Amino acid sequence: MIPLVRVDNRLLHGQVLEAWMPRLGATTVVVADDEAALSPLARAAMTLCVPCEIPARIEKLAAVDFAALADSTAVVLLLVRDVAGLVEATTRGLTPARAPLLNLGNVHFATGRRPVTPSVYLTGEELEALKRLAAAGFRIEARAVPTEAPVGLDELERRYAAAR
Amino acid sequence: MTIRLRTRAHVFWRCLFLQAAWNRRGMQNLGFAYAIEPALDALYEDPVRREEALARHLGFFNCHPYMAAAILGGAIHHEERVAAGEEPGAAPLSYKATLQGPLAAVGDGFFWTALRPFFGAMAALGALVAGWPAVVAAVLLYNLVHFTLRAVLFGAGYRQGDAVVGVIANLALPRVAEHLRSAGVALCGAAAAAVALRASGVAPGTENAAVLVVAAAAGAGYLALAKGTPLFPAAYLVALSGTIMAAVTGWDGRP
Numbered sequence: 508m509i510p511l512v513r514v515d516n517r518l519l520h521g522q523v524l525e526a527w528m529p530r531l532g533a534t535t536v537v538v539a540d541d542e543a544a545l546s547p548l549a550r551a552a553m554t555l556c557v558p559c560e561i562p563a564r565i566e567k568l569a570a571v572d573f574a575a576l577a578d579s580t581a582v583v584l585l586l587v588r589d590v591a592g593l594v595e596a597t598t599r600g601l602t603p604a605r606a607p608l609l610n611l612g613n614v615h616f617a618t619g620r621r622p623v624t625p626s627v628y629l630t631g632e633e634l635e636a637l638k639r640l641a642a643a644g645f646r647i648e649a650r651a652v653p654t655e656a657p658v659g660l661d662e663l664e665r666r667y668a669a670a671r
Numbered sequence: 672m673t674i675r676l677r678t679r680a681h682v683f684w685r686c687l688f689l690q691a692a693w694n695r696r697g698m699q700n701l702g703f704a705y706a707i708e709p710a711l712d713a714l715y716e717d718p719v720r721r722e723e724a725l726a727r728h729l730g731f732f733n734c735h736p737y738m739a740a741a742i743l744g745g746a747i748h749h750e751e752r753v754a755a756g757e758e759p760g761a762a763p764l765s766y767k768a769t770l771q772g773p774l775a776a777v778g779d780g781f782f783w784t785a786l787r788p789f790f791g792a793m794a795a796l797g798a799l800v801a802g803w804p805a806v807v808a809a810v811l812l813y814n815l816v817h818f819t820l821r822a823v824l825f826g827a828g829y830r831q832g833d834a835v836v837g838v839i840a841n842l843a844l845p846r847v848a849e850h851l852r853s854a855g856v857a858l859c860g861a862a863a864a865a866v867a868l869r870a871s872g873v874a875p876g877t878e879n880a881a882v883l884v885v886a887a888a889a890g891a892g893y894l895a896l897a898k899g900t901p902l903f904p905a906a907y908l909v910a911l912s913g914t915i916m917a918a919v920t921g922w923d924g925r926p
Contacts (some may be wrong), residue, residue: 520772521735521779548766551836552773556780558845615731616696625695654901 509606512585514593515613518522518543519553519563519586521655522612522652528561536582537576539596540588568595577605590633593640594645603644609637611649611663621670623663626651634667640665673751681709683825686743689736698733703743703767710747714754724750727764734771735778739823741835742770744828766833768821777844785848785855786816792858799865860889866913884916 510531515523518538528536536557538578543549544567557563568587573596575584587593587604593601593609613626620628627649629637641647648657658666685706692701707728709739715721734742797805818844827838867885868918888909895905 515772516731517733517772517775520775521783524776525779525784543769546765546769548833548836549769549773551840552770555836555840556773556776622695628696 526652573600702726738774738778741824741828744825748832781844785851788857789851796862
């Protein structure tokens with residue numbers, strides 16, 4: 508099963524390993540990212556930070572078999588780098604039935620992005636893409652760590668409109 | 672070209688202030704740019720190239736503040752090659768972007784959830800047994816370990832660049848962390864027992880009750896944590912109950 512798909516610009520880091528993995532009882536972490544999969548440095552560093560009892564897989568997005576992950580008995584935390592990665596995953600077999608919950612963890616600031624939570628800055632196109640994913644049946648929330656209150660899509664839209 | 676030891680020491684000194692200008696948009700970006708500036712000044716004589724180099728280090732950066740020393744060292748390693756025309760300007764940035772997350776996870780796991788609690792527990796027990804100098808000693812020891820590791824990481828990053836990952840792997844920090852956590856828990860238990868026994872010493876005849884209370888508290892604490900009670904509220908509740916107990920039993924807190 509895939510209880511959570513997380514969007515995080517930094518992919519694997521402390522918030523994921525110390526907060527989300529124990530909360531979800533995750534037994535496997537899958538990083539679906541082309542850049543990380545193709546970088547020996549990224550692979551070495553990520554292998555280094557994951558405890559040895561938790562298998563970490565770093566794969567190109569196109570190589571991830573979402574159906575197999577959803578059907579397996581392993582509890583999988585799936586990481587993608589950005590909203591575009593999320594959208595691409597849904598075109599390659601990620602469905603609400605396989606992974607109902609999409610989490611926006613860290614989406615860093617860049618010119619043209621507006622703050623919707625302290626750690627998430629969105630563009631208008633990303634917000635539209637998220638609305639399409641919600642319409643397709645995914646539940647969408649933004650929060651960095653599980654102890655924070657989740658912010659839903661309606662609230663994200665309101666904050667985006669209010670932000671300048 | 673390579674930069675002088677003096678300049679590297681200057682960068683290392685500045686990296687102690689990595690989080691001084693922490694902000695939501697760039698997080699440690701200003702701290703990183705400030706820290707690496709002396710190295711860039713030494714590497715780029717042309718003001719235009721120097722400005723360009725400094726500007727690229729103003730992008731988003733966030734890592735564990737101690738582990739960031741490895742990345743800072745490695746960024747200088749790559750900047751030396753950029754200055755020599757051997758690598759593109761994007762090389763130090765991709766190095767930073769790739770390592771910041773994984774090293775943050777290693778640092779959180781080792782320093783925040785193992786080393787610091789261990790020395791905190793040591794300070795608590797030491798204070799009960801030997802008084803306040805034990806707290807000062809624990810803080811000094813903690814920082815001795817912390818500064819040594821920071822310096823080792825910075826040096827390894829500078830000399831080895833990408834191979835710093837192997838150096839960190841050889842330190843086996845997660846395994847050391849496991850031992851530190853167990854030892855820290857044992858120290859906490861000893862500190863709790865010391866509090867209760869001291870309190871019972873003030874009120875004669877309560878020794879057995881004190882031992883029972885310690886055992887009951889330890890058992891209840893274990894069950895609560897095993898059932899998923901959040902650690903911090905539980906720890907505060909225990910500290911508060913202990914303080915009230917000490918007040919009720921008449922212990923005045925003097926060793």
